[in-house]
Amino acid sequence: MTYFSGQKLSYDSQPFAVKVEERDDVGRIRGQQAATFRRLPIPLPDSPRVPQGIKKPFSEVIKANIGDAHAMGQQPITFLRQVVALCTYPDLLDSPRFPPDAKDRARRILQSCGGQSLGSYSASQGVSCIREDVARYIERRDGGIPADPDNIYLTTGASDGIASILKILVSGEGTARTGVMIPIPQYPLYSAAISELNAVQVNYYLDEEHCWALDVSELRKALYRAKEYSNPKVLCIINPGNPTGQVQSRRCIEEVIHFAWEEGLFLLADEVYQDNVYSEDCQFHSFKKVLHEMGPEYSGTVELASFHSTSKGYMGECGYRGGYMEVLNLHPDIQAQLVKMLSVRLCPPVSGQAAMDVVVNPPKPDEESHQQFIQEKEAVLSSLAHKARLTEELFNQVPGIQCNPLQGAMYAFPRIFIPPRAVEKAEELHTAPDMFYCMRLLEETGICVVPGSGFGQRDGTYHFRMTILPPVEKLRRLLQSVKDFHVRFLDEFS
Amino acid sequence: MTYFSGQKLSYDSQPFAVKVEERDDVGRIRGQQAATFRRLPIPLPDSPRVPQGIKKPFSEVIKANIGDAHAMGQQPITFLRQVVALCTYPDLLDSPRFPPDAKDRARRILQSCGGQSLGSYSASQGVSCIREDVARYIERRDGGIPADPDNIYLTTGASDGIASILKILVSGEGTARTGVMIPIPQYPLYSAAISELNAVQVNYYLDEEHCWALDVSELRKALYRAKEYSNPKVLCIINPGNPTGQVQSRRCIEEVIHFAWEEGLFLLADEVYQDNVYSEDCQFHSFKKVLHEMGPEYSGTVELASFHSTSKGYMGECGYRGGYMEVLNLHPDIQAQLVKMLSVRLCPPVSGQAAMDVVVNPPKPDEESHQQFIQEKEAVLSSLAHKARLTEELFNQVPGIQCNPLQGAMYAFPRIFIPPRAVEKAEELHTAPDMFYCMRLLEETGICVVPGSGFGQRDGTYHFRMTILPPVEKLRRLLQSVKDFHVRFLDEFS
Numbered sequence: 001m002t003y004f005s006g007q008k009l010s011y012d013s014q015p016f017a018v019k020v021e022e023r024d025d026v027g028r029i030r031g032q033q034a035a036t037f038r039r040l041p042i043p044l045p046d047s048p049r050v051p052q053g054i055k056k057p058f059s060e061v062i063k064a065n066i067g068d069a070h071a072m073g074q075q076p077i078t079f080l081r082q083v084v085a086l087c088t089y090p091d092l093l094d095s096p097r098f099p100p101d102a103k104d105r106a107r108r109i110l111q112s113c114g115g116q117s118l119g120s121y122s123a124s125q126g127v128s129c130i131r132e133d134v135a136r137y138i139e140r141r142d143g144g145i146p147a148d149p150d151n152i153y154l155t156t157g158a159s160d161g162i163a164s165i166l167k168i169l170v171s172g173e174g175t176a177r178t179g180v181m182i183p184i185p186q187y188p189l190y191s192a193a194i195s196e197l198n199a200v201q202v203n204y205y206l207d208e209e210h211c212w213a214l215d216v217s218e219l220r221k222a223l224y225r226a227k228e229y230s231n232p233k234v235l236c237i238i239n240p241g242n243p244t245g246q247v248q249s250r251r252c253i254e255e256v257i258h259f260a261w262e263e264g265l266f267l268l269a270d271e272v273y274q275d276n277v278y279s280e281d282c283q284f285h286s287f288k289k290v291l292h293e294m295g296p297e298y299s300g301t302v303e304l305a306s307f308h309s310t311s312k313g314y315m316g317e318c319g320y321r322g323g324y325m326e327v328l329n330l331h332p333d334i335q336a337q338l339v340k341m342l343s344v345r346l347c348p349p350v351s352g353q354a355a356m357d358v359v360v361n362p363p364k365p366d367e368e369s370h371q372q373f374i375q376e377k378e379a380v381l382s383s384l385a386h387k388a389r390l391t392e393e394l395f396n397q398v399p400g401i402q403c404n405p406l407q408g409a410m411y412a413f414p415r416i417f418i419p420p421r422a423v424e425k426a427e428e429l430h431t432a433p434d435m436f437y438c439m440r441l442l443e444e445t446g447i448c449v450v451p452g453s454g455f456g457q458r459d460g461t462y463h464f465r466m467t468i469l470p471p472v473e474k475l476r477r478l479l480q481s482v483k484d485f486h487v488r489f490l491d492e493f494s
Numbered sequence: 495m496t497y498f499s500g501q502k503l504s505y506d507s508q509p510f511a512v513k514v515e516e517r518d519d520v521g522r523i524r525g526q527q528a529a530t531f532r533r534l535p536i537p538l539p540d541s542p543r544v545p546q547g548i549k550k551p552f553s554e555v556i557k558a559n560i561g562d563a564h565a566m567g568q569q570p571i572t573f574l575r576q577v578v579a580l581c582t583y584p585d586l587l588d589s590p591r592f593p594p595d596a597k598d599r600a601r602r603i604l605q606s607c608g609g610q611s612l613g614s615y616s617a618s619q620g621v622s623c624i625r626e627d628v629a630r631y632i633e634r635r636d637g638g639i640p641a642d643p644d645n646i647y648l649t650t651g652a653s654d655g656i657a658s659i660l661k662i663l664v665s666g667e668g669t670a671r672t673g674v675m676i677p678i679p680q681y682p683l684y685s686a687a688i689s690e691l692n693a694v695q696v697n698y699y700l701d702e703e704h705c706w707a708l709d710v711s712e713l714r715k716a717l718y719r720a721k722e723y724s725n726p727k728v729l730c731i732i733n734p735g736n737p738t739g740q741v742q743s744r745r746c747i748e749e750v751i752h753f754a755w756e757e758g759l760f761l762l763a764d765e766v767y768q769d770n771v772y773s774e775d776c777q778f779h780s781f782k783k784v785l786h787e788m789g790p791e792y793s794g795t796v797e798l799a800s801f802h803s804t805s806k807g808y809m810g811e812c813g814y815r816g817g818y819m820e821v822l823n824l825h826p827d828i829q830a831q832l833v834k835m836l837s838v839r840l841c842p843p844v845s846g847q848a849a850m851d852v853v854v855n856p857p858k859p860d861e862e863s864h865q866q867f868i869q870e871k872e873a874v875l876s877s878l879a880h881k882a883r884l885t886e887e888l889f890n891q892v893p894g895i896q897c898n899p900l901q902g903a904m905y906a907f908p909r910i911f912i913p914p915r916a917v918e919k920a921e922e923l924h925t926a927p928d929m930f931y932c933m934r935l936l937e938e939t940g941i942c943v944v945p946g947s948g949f950g951q952r953d954g955t956y957h958f959r960m961t962i963l964p965p966v967e968k969l970r971r972l973l974q975s976v977k978d979f980h981v982r983f984l985d986e987f988s
Binding site for chain 2: 066068069070071072073074076081082084085088089091092095097113114115117118119120121122156157159160163188189192193196315316317318319320321341344345346347348349350351352
């Protein structure tokens with residue numbers, strides 16, 4: 001037993017037009033339903049009506065709501081931090097505690113910075129040598145297909161790139177408003193950005209029965225419906241999926257590209273989980289690569305922006321806000337607008353750019369840090385693969401929980417059965433049934449997950465998103481707690 | 495004599511609706527007139543029509559267009575970089591090359607980070623202990639007037655805070671569109687943000703005859719005119735001024751606050767140059783402090799957001815994108831919207847937050863690093879003060895250049911006489927006369943400055959903005975070159 005003393009677990013009490021992301025400082029769940037939550041009569045420690053220090057039946061709050069690896073105990077990749085530390089404090093370039101390859105990387109980055117300092121503004125598009133390294137990385141990843149550093153934009157995390165490109169693409173009023181197609185379930189950055197830009201959110205549903213696969217006939221239906229009341233111009237893909245964890249097959253990607261080509265849609269490929277593929281039957285294929293391999297009719301015409309980030313993968317460096325975007329076939333007017341818009345915000349954080357550089361330019365086999373780098377990287381990825389299997393397995397042992405295989409990314413998005421009496425109870429409390437469920441889970445177990453309604457789901461189905469980031473033993477206990485809770489919950493409301 | 499070889503000095507060839515900032519990677523001048531610049535028939539090395547490697551009559555391009563201190567050779571403050579390096583690579587906490595006070599700061603920051611890592615997301619509002627340090631800093635700065643960490647938001651540079659708060663405040667269509675009052679000359683972030691948000695830019699002119707003072711009767715006139723076609727709600731102040739370098743008197747600030755109170759305007763106080771005051775007759779007064787001292791009738795009602803940054807002052811850490819905003823009397827609905835909007839972008843870069851922490855929590859007199867910190871800080875500031883005087887003095891020796899005292903910030907904004915024949919020539923070339931002048935200056939001397947039309951100026955007057963950041967001997971040569979150029983220019987067009 002413990003007290004909440006001082007640990008804020010309150011929720012915002014103000015409704016707000018913009019749908020927002022789930023993450024926050026202190027465990028606050030965010031999502032489309034967050035605003036309704038205030039009506040739940042659960043004692044919250046910083047509410048004036050409730051005394052501080054309410055006893056809770058758990059010893060720790062586990063924040064399984066955010067893809068925040070380091071906060072869950074994952075250690076930074078040594079080489080990455082060495083390079084960034086050397087760039088930060090170049091006096092260390094003479095220190096024997098840093099390996100020569102880290103020093104080489106740091107010197108090269110600094111030589112590309114004004115006054116050889118991370119404290120200078122970079123170009124709005126990013127430090128030139130880092131953009132070159134990104135281009136070389138993409139070429140290696142995609143089997144030699146050329147990448148042009150001029151098409152690379154370093155960004156403040158992937159979110160900034162996505163929001164920026166959407167801002168350029170969105171226009172119009174009334175039925176001419178730009179429609180932006182997004183998967184449901186989706187990562188709420190998309191719905192928030194669409195809402196902020198006054199664009200039209202065009203939902204296409206992923207197929208839960210087929211491991212959250214993307215079905216092009218569903219895309220087509222969604223597009224034709226949307227054309228009646230908007231001007232759909234953009235198609236967003238998240239691969240591997242967030243929150244759904246599916247990894248798209250090559251064939252599916254081809255179909256999506258063909259569809260975009262037919263319909264003249266601008267493709268946004270959110271590929272921030274490209275290193276997070278666990279299922280042995282799956283492989284990550286970049287949209288860029290598939291587009292190129294489909295031949296010049298496609299690769300010379302389909303407009304594509306794809307995104308990567310330092311925040312996910314094996315690095316988990318969310319706080320650095322590093323990322324990049326590669327654009328293809330962007331109309332010169334659009335590209336010029338993009339550069340100018342980005343220049344207003346001066347530049348992405350240069351230390352985040354340096355972190356991105358290590359991701360795209362890791363130690364080579366003949367370099368001093370290679371072995372340790374590979375060991376650290378593979379330890380993180382194999383642990384995630386193990387936890388992905390464990391999570392799927394344990395969830396599927398619970399009656400009333402169904403979980404698709406976690407092929408990639410870092411979340412489970414299990415479907416939960418909520419008994420009709422619990423749904424009624426939630427309605428009485430003016431809250432979404434899955435929000436009611438997740439709050440009960442938090443109150444009874446200290447486990448913080450995000451209700452499916454924050455991501456979107458088919459009517460009448462309920463889910464939650466949970467990260468698989470906690471250390472494996474903690475994750476096992478967590479899954480056991482969810483199981484016990486779920487059984488009690490079914491019991492209470494049957 | 496030298497060649498341009500490979501050094502890009504091209505300008506964008508695409509016109510664009512959004513007025514943009516002056517800075518860029520490689521010396522590109524940005525400003526409201528930038529789009530017209532492409533028509534200037536000056537050989538640009540990356541233009542397809544012009545061969546690379548044109549001989550130029552100078553040996554170096556001096557980028558005096560950007561307030562980018564480190565790029566101009568200013569060295570980072572050692573203590574700041576030590577703390578950030580320790581946070582980046584905590585293995586160094588056992589290294590004897592780092593002083594104990596830097597280690598204490600780093601430990602404290604890391605303890606406030608998830609998993610004790612800079613790689614974790616922080617709260618969207620910023621790391622809690624850093625917000626506390628900001629609040630204590632404001633209290634010390636303002637003679638003990640209380641500051642609440644809950645009113646502090648850490649930001650991605652000041653630009654991000656300014657753009658975010660404007661986004662929340664702007665609404666309406668037609669004559670109900672929000673009017674945002676900005677000084678002319680202004681820093682182009684404001685015009686760009688206003689344009690992006692489809693708000694109405696309401697200009698009030700600073701009084702060049704009185705050292706760019708803000709005159710409240712001018713504010714009042716501008717407001718009443720603007721009410722005929724918009725809904726003016728926001729008043730932006732830049733103090734010390736950019737590009738104009740004036741430092742507002744306490745009395746002027748009181749008048750502005752009284753005006754905002756009378757008219758129900760939301761005050762935005764851009765105080766990023768608060769450490770950059772050189773004139774002995776001037777002192778920086780924060781809007782927060784003056785507001786508080788005017789009594790509860792004002793301090794309990796006037797809405798104020800004020801901004802600071804790691805980029806200017808004596809730190810010059812532009813690349814870290816660190817900043818904060820303090821809000822006062824924000825309506826709870828607005829505050830809730832702000833928090834939710836910020837949460838979509840996850841968090842400001844955590845290394846930039848750490849850099850901000852050092853600025854607001856520098857070594858204390860009894861700490862190991864105090865002496866060196868003070869020496870480094872004062873060396874930068876006294877050099878800037880010296881260069882401010884030198885610049886004013888030398889400009890005023892040139893016939894046809896008039897320069898107000900540089901009381902603060904880091905720019906000169908001299909008025910230049912452009913002969914009618916040069917104005918005609920510029921018109922023939924479809925370019926602004928001051929852009930024509932600045933391009934000629936660049937082509938003949940390698941000195942890159944920003945035309946006044948990028949900031950706004952009274953019709954028929956011409957200016958340019960030049961930083962005073964180059965090392966003093968280089969600055970002296972630069973000023974001599976400008977003088978020689980100006981005399982030649984007058985000669986050519988008289």
